[in-house]
Amino acid sequence: MDTAELFPPIDLDWQNKSRKRYAAAVLGGDADRIPVDPMMLSHSTVACGHTIRDFYEKPKLGAHCLAYIQQLYDLLPVTKYYFAHPWMPELGIRLKFMDYTPPVPENVVVVEPEDVDLLEVPDSEEIKKGFTFTRLTEAYDYIREKLPQMFVPISPCPEPEGSGAGLAGLEQFLMWTITDMDLALKLVRKYTDTAVSGAEALAKRYGMALLTTGSVLANSDIMPPETIDKVAADNLEYLVKSAFTRGAGPQVFYHFCGNHENDYHLFINKIIYSPLTIVHMGYKGREVFPAGELKEAFGDKATIMPSVDTKRFIVPNPRAIYDEAARQIQDGRDSPKGFILGTTCEVPPFSPPGNLLALVRAAKDHGTYGTW
Amino acid sequence: MEYVFSDAVKEVLGKRGLKEDDIKAVIDYAEGSNDKITDGAKNIAKKEIGDLTVYAVYAVDGGNAVVESGYAHKMKVLDIVLDSSDAEGWTYAKNGAQVRKGHANLTYMGATRSGPALVEPTSGEAWFEEYLAASALAAAEGLFEAKRA
Numbered sequence: 001m002d003t004a005e006l007f008p009p010i011d012l013d014w015q016n017k018s019r020k021r022y023a024a025a026v027l028g029g030d031a032d033r034i035p036v037d038p039m040m041l042s043h044s045t046v047a048c049g050h051t052i053r054d055f056y057e058k059p060k061l062g063a064h065c066l067a068y069i070q071q072l073y074d075l076l077p078v079t080k081y082y083f084a085h086p087w088m089p090e091l092g093i094r095l096k097f098m099d100y101t102p103p104v105p106e107n108v109v110v111v112e113p114e115d116v117d118l119l120e121v122p123d124s125e126e127i128k129k130g131f132t133f134t135r136l137t138e139a140y141d142y143i144r145e146k147l148p149q150m151f152v153p154i155s156p157c158p159e160p161e162g163s164g165a166g167l168a169g170l171e172q173f174l175m176w177t178i179t180d181m182d183l184a185l186k187l188v189r190k191y192t193d194t195a196v197s198g199a200e201a202l203a204k205r206y207g208m209a210l211l212t213t214g215s216v217l218a219n220s221d222i223m224p225p226e227t228i229d230k231v232a233a234d235n236l237e238y239l240v241k242s243a244f245t246r247g248a249g250p251q252v253f254y255h256f257c258g259n260h261e262n263d264y265h266l267f268i269n270k271i272i273y274s275p276l277t278i279v280h281m282g283y284k285g286r287e288v289f290p291a292g293e294l295k296e297a298f299g300d301k302a303t304i305m306p307s308v309d310t311k312r313f314i315v316p317n318p319r320a321i322y323d324e325a326a327r328q329i330q331d332g333r334d335s336p337k338g339f340i341l342g343t344t345c346e347v348p349p350f351s352p353p354g355n356l357l358a359l360v361r362a363a364k365d366h367g368t369y370g371t372w
Numbered sequence: 373m374e375y376v377f378s379d380a381v382k383e384v385l386g387k388r389g390l391k392e393d394d395i396k397a398v399i400d401y402a403e404g405s406n407d408k409i410t411d412g413a414k415n416i417a418k419k420e421i422g423d424l425t426v427y428a429v430y431a432v433d434g435g436n437a438v439v440e441s442g443y444a445h446k447m448k449v450l451d452i453v454l455d456s457s458d459a460e461g462w463t464y465a466k467n468g469a470q471v472r473k474g475h476a477n478l479t480y481m482g483a484t485r486s487g488p489a490l491v492e493p494t495s496g497e498a499w500f501e502e503y504l505a506a507s508a509l510a511a512a513e514g515l516f517e518a519k520r521a
Contacts, residue, residue, distance in 0.1 A: 023519040028483040208511045241488075241503065249508035250515070269456050273475055274504075275447070275485035275512045300453055301475060301486045337485060 003060045004146045006048075007068050015149055018070075018077035024369075025338040026276055026303050034329065034339050034367035036075050036359050037305065038313075038347040039255075041083070042102070043356075044069040046349045053099050056083050059139035067143070067150045073356050079147065081139045082156040082212060087194045088163055089131035090122050100349075110168035113176075116186050119167070121193040124200040124246070133201055140206065155202045155209035155248050157195035158255060160239055161231045162217035164188035170217075177227050188235055196242045203247035210251040211243055214280070215267070219258035228263040233270040240272040251276040254302075257345050259283040264297065273301045280305035282344040288324065291332030291339075303338035306331070308359060310344045313351040318358035325362035333367055341367065373403065376438045385442050388506065394421055395442040398428040403437070409462045409471050409490060409499060414440065416462075416490075416499055425449060429502065443502050445509045447478035452491045452498055464492040474498070478509075481516050 017032070024031035042055035044065040055062040063081040070076050084102040089095055092109035110116055127133050136154070144151045157163070164187045165173035176184040202209040217223075218232035240252060252274050256264065261284045271279075279298040281289040291306035298304055306328040312321050325341060333339050341363050347356065366372075375396050377385075385392065402408035402417030409416050418427045425448070429441040455474035462471035474491035476498035477484050487509065489498040500509065 019519070027485070027516060027519055203507075244508045245503040247507045250512035269454060272488045273454075273486045274508055275478055275480075275487050276515065277486070 003058075003064055003142070006061075007064055010067060010071055010147060010150065012149065014071055014074070015077050018074065019149075022077050022340075025340050026278070028338070031369060033369065034333060034341055034363050036073075036341045036363050038075065038343045038356060038359060039345065040066065040069065040075070040080075041346050042349045043347050043351055047072070047353070051099065052101070052349050053097055056103050057097050059135050060142040063139040063143050064146070067147050070150075073353075074360055078150050078152040079139075079143050080152065080154060080212075081143070082136070082154050082158075084158065085163065085166065086132045086136075086156045086158070087127075087130075087191070087198050088166060090127055090194055090198075091119055091167055091191065093167065095131065105166055108167060108169045110172075110187065113180070113183055116168075116183060116190065119187075119190045121190055122197055124197045124204065127194070127197045127201050132198060136202065137205065140202075144206075152251075153202055153206040153209050155195075155199035155211050155243065157192070157199070157211065157213045157239060159214065159216035159218075159257070160192045160195065160235055161188050161215065163195075164191040165217055167191060174222075177223065177231060181227075181230060184231060185235075188231055189238075192235055192239050193242075196239065196246060196248075199243040199248035200246035203249075208250065209243075209248040210253065211240060211248055212253040212255065213239060214253075214255035214257065215260075216255075216257040218263070219256075219260055220262040221259045223263075225263045225266060229266045232263075233266045236267070237270050237272055240274075244272070244274070249276075250274045252278070254279045256281045259285060260289065261285045264289070268297050277302040278305050278340060279303070280307065280342055282307060283309075288328065288344055291328040295332045295335040299332075299335035299337060301337065303340060304332060304335045305340040305342040307342045307344040310347060313343065313355045314348050316352060316354075318352075318354045321355050321358040322362045325359050326366045329362060329366040330372075333372060339367070373399070374436045375399070376436050378439075381439050381441060388443055390426065390442050390444060394426050394444075395428045395430075395439055397421060398426050398442075399430055399437045399439075402428070403432070406465045408465050409492075410465050411461045411463075415465075416501075418499055425500075427499070427502070427505065441502055443505045445478075445500060445505045446513050447480040447487075447509060449489075449498050449500070450477035450479055450484065452476050452489075452493055452496060453486050455491045455493050460490060462490055464495060464497065467492075467495055469494050471499075476500075480513060483516060485512075
């Protein structure tokens with residue numbers, strides 16, 4: 001059976017309403033309430049009766065499940081199909097599909113320092129033959145054909161420093177950040193240039209490519225601020241400017257995952273804010289990053305996306321989610337360039353639906369425009 | 373002043389819907405007013421022409437203005453929202469001040485958003501570079517138009 005035959009049609013009245021809601025948060029204008037984006041990936045396939053593995057192994061199915069479940073919970077008007085470790089197979093990493101997690105790398109490709117120089121960055125033509133481009137375009141071509149109103153091409157590079165580290169193995173990379181920073185930076189730059197080739201190829205195919213990037217490994221629990229400044233902040237500026245130069249953008253989604261208590265300030269003046277930029281910050285210490293502080297730091301430059309703690313989504317306590325969401329909304333909803341309610345990271349695949357509905361309920365109760 | 377447009381530059385201008393006369397007008401204005409930024413060899417100047425802000429990238433060689441590129445955006449440049457201490461090697465010819473990397477607000481179809489720019493805080497002036505204006509800003513303008521439709 002063709003994938004599209006598994007699903008009833010999307011409710012276009014819903015989609016249009018959701019589209020206006022999202023546009024209002026990013027571009028200004030009128031809408032009913034703030035939008036909610038729990039960064040859903042494989043929860044969508046699980047919620048449709050499939051598996052986590054299916055999301056990654058079957059891009060068309062994953063993309064259609066995303067669209068369908070966005071509608072169920074009244075979330076985003078677009079599919080946001082992407083996956084972890086993009087562009088790493090193009091540099092020699094083998095990804096293994098797993099039953100209960102995203103695909104995981106099986107090998108490293110940099111063992112000795114000299115191996116960094118041997119890595120060959122593919123250009124935008126060469127990268128079209130690789131794992132990442134073929135899987136992303138399988139999903140995006142499908143969405144463009146079957147669900148055109150929900151189509152948005154994404155060029156993922158979620159953690160340039162973490163993916164660079166993955167080429168050599170985490171321990172070795174972290175050691176290099178102490179003993180040979182230039183080598184660590186060269187490795188990250190090789191990965192980043194590969195991701196830029198990918199962004200260029202996607203932009204050429206679709207006319208644009210939303211950049212999703214940020215910093216995950218480089219966080220306050222793992223690295224000192226001076227290291228994060230070099231391996232993450234400086235490199236993000238390079239990534240986005242290079243990708244724009246080669247046709248990607250104009251949308252940028254910055255996902256700063258993990259604890260950024262001691263380093264978030266490094267990014268404020270270094271990252272590039274396009275007119276369509278969303279900044280998301282996970283934690284400050286062990287707590288969610290406060291919406292009020294996110295607004296103060298980034299609110300005059302970009303749409304902010306404060307969060308509810310992802311850990312709460314596996315606990316059968318939707319009230320706790322509702323209460324935390326309400327606090328975050330109240331503290332950040334008047335951010336001058338818009339507010340989206342999020343979660344600190346990808347919503348867990350086996351989250352009870354009641355927990356996701358609590359997010360949306362809080363957005364309705366505390367995020368309705370004109371009531372504050 | 374004589375204007376030199378290579379065939380490659382003419383092709384780029386044509387693809388962007390710009391006329392050679394637009395670029396000449398920008399250069400005429402910049403050379404007459406000193407309202408341009410320069411790195412000593414290359415100049416970037418801008419001028420509002422109709423609904424567009426048109427930019428010329430050019431060098432002055434004797435009596436010739438050698439045009440390297442031209443581009444434009446529909447978004448109106450507003451105030452500077454962020455400036456870094458990083459110098460980019462550019463100087464604002466009008467006041468001699470160093471130009472910095474930064475961000476400026478842009479407004480279009482009732483919405484105000486930021487974009488990366490070269491900025492000079494004393495004068496409040498900002499210039500958007502070709503890498504941004506030619507693709508990302510143009511695409512953003514299209515999305516603004518579509519989402520507000």
